[in-house]
Amino acid sequence: MQVQSYLFFDGRCEEAIEFYKKALGAKVDMMMRYKDSPEPQPPGHNVPGDKVMHASFRVGDTLVMASDGNNTGKPSFQGFSLAISVPDEAKAKQCFNALAEGGKVQMPLAETFFSPSFGMLADRFGVGWMVMAQPKEART
Secondary structure, three states, rough: OOOEEEOOOOOOOOHHHHHHHHHHEEEEEEEHHHHHHOOOOOOOOOOOOHHHHHHHHOOOOOOEOOOOOOOOOOOOOOOOEEEEEEOOHHHHHHHHHHHHHHOOEEEEOOOOOOOOOOEEEEOOOOOEEEEOOHHHHHHO
């Protein structure tokens, strides 16, 4: 069994994926637009054909799925955060600063009892992130 994240960007999916490619080195596995669907949209679901129906991309080894959803223009990400663990403090700072661009820092990077560098933020799309460097003793 596997649990995977599926994010609905309500019309900003392609923009978000481009941001994650730049900020985190994300790699797109696939992207399908509504106009490329083999089935017509259900009645009342009139999303423009150029919007993303389904996409999958990887951040490191992790698969993330995404869509424009109902294309309301108001993505809402509440009650969760994506946690990213990186090898060291320098990489934590790099990822944190890239994700924070245009977003809101909730807890600046700082040393904690569980990480030499940990911070929390919401990126420009409202997705919550927790960035942490691995403890020195866990590095190989």
